[in-house]
Amino acid sequence: MLNEKLVRLRGIFAEMDRALIAYSGGIDSTLVAKVAYDVLGSRALAITAVSPSLLPEDLEDARIQAAEIGILHEEVETHEMNNPNYTSNPVNRCYFCKSELHDTLKPLAIERGYPYVVDGVNADDLHDYRPGIQAAKERGARSPLAEVGVSKAEVRQLAKELGLPWWDKPAQPCLSSRFPYGEEITVAKLQRVGRAERYLRQLGLKNLRVRSEKDTAKIELPAEEIKQFVLTTELPVLVAAFQDFGFMYVTLDLEGYRSGKLNQVLSLMA
Structure with missing residues (x-):
């Protein structure tokens, strides 16, 4: 069953031809980056958004992990702290964070010739309160893990099977x-x-x-x-x-x- 999901994940990236990954360095987006790189090689690009809400240690982890995977990796600054809709911390704060992220990544993807921006949203995330998912969808982002029904536990299992040493990395939201x-x-x-x-x-x-x-x-x-x-x-x-x-x-x-x-x-x- 899990192997079938991996095959479907690889198929999604094969159909994309080129993909830009919203890559935080968490295990979800790291698995996506790994599968994308295995299928697309240099036609996959991982981008990490850098802002005060990201720990410097997590940024360094993202760099190390991307280098070990082999995927092209770049960093861009995001400026959600300039948006009072974000800093006032309403219940849909995450919507404004992801809006800033994808409003930054989408033009970059178009400029670089990447037809798809993908993220690390998994199937379990769809059953939690995640207003940022809607912001990503509105901007055309795709979530391959969620599309094929990969749960959080399955993310870790797949990561382990694919040899990622960070498969059991604790979750570290912003x-x-x-x-x-x-x-x-x-x-x-x-x-x-x-x-x-x-x-x-x-x-x-x-x-x-x-x-x-x-x-x-x-x-x-x-x-x-x-x-x-x-x-x-x-x-x-x-x-x-x-x-x-x-x-x-x-x-x-x-x-x-x-x-x-x-x-x-x-x-x-x-």
């Missing part, structure tokens, strides 16, 4: 997703969240989020890791580090890490 809807997003806030998450990763933690609400940092870890974290971490040192980053208060979410947690407020708004 830093703007760390803020509750309605709280203004600024470059300074993005930077302090980025520094805080980088600090925790340097402690050896992988699956985590630092949610930011005004002057408070809320650390989310997998529930099964919370006890060990509290017992083994020098908490006063951690608090001092977070305060140096710009937070006043540091808390630990006892429910544990859950992707998309801030979206639970949407049910209360309905």
Whole structure:
């Protein structure tokens, strides 16, 4: 079944002839870049959008991964932070982010002679609240993983089978997703969240989020890791580090890490 999906993925790219990939360096877009390169070679181009909402470490990962795959890789700046519809952080913030991305990529694709812009949206994403998907569709982008029904788990399985060493890389959505809807997003806030998450990763933690609400940092870890974290971490040192980053208060979410947690407020708004 999964091999059939891979065959269909390859078929999609063969029909495209040339493709530009919106490539963040996450495992979804990395798998798309790998399959595109395997089929199209130099006729595939991966583009990474660079903005304050992308961690410098994630950009470096994207560069390394693209180089190992062999795909042509370029970077472009996007300017969603100049759009108050984005920085005011409404519930459809992601729509304005993806609008900026694809309004940047589509003209570039046309100029370079790429008839298609593709992204890493997978089949599971279609069942989540993702207003950015609509923005991409409106601009003609295609989502090969979703088209052939590849789930997130299947993305990782395919990536592993194709020899990508990052197949189990934790999901790392843009830093703007760390803020509750309605709280203004600024470059300074993005930077302090980025520094805080980088600090925790340097402690050896992988699956985590630092949610930011005004002057408070809320650390989310997998529930099964919370006890060990509290017992083994020098908490006063951690608090001092977070305060140096710009937070006043540091808390630990006892429910544990859950992707998309801030979206639970949407049910209360309905």
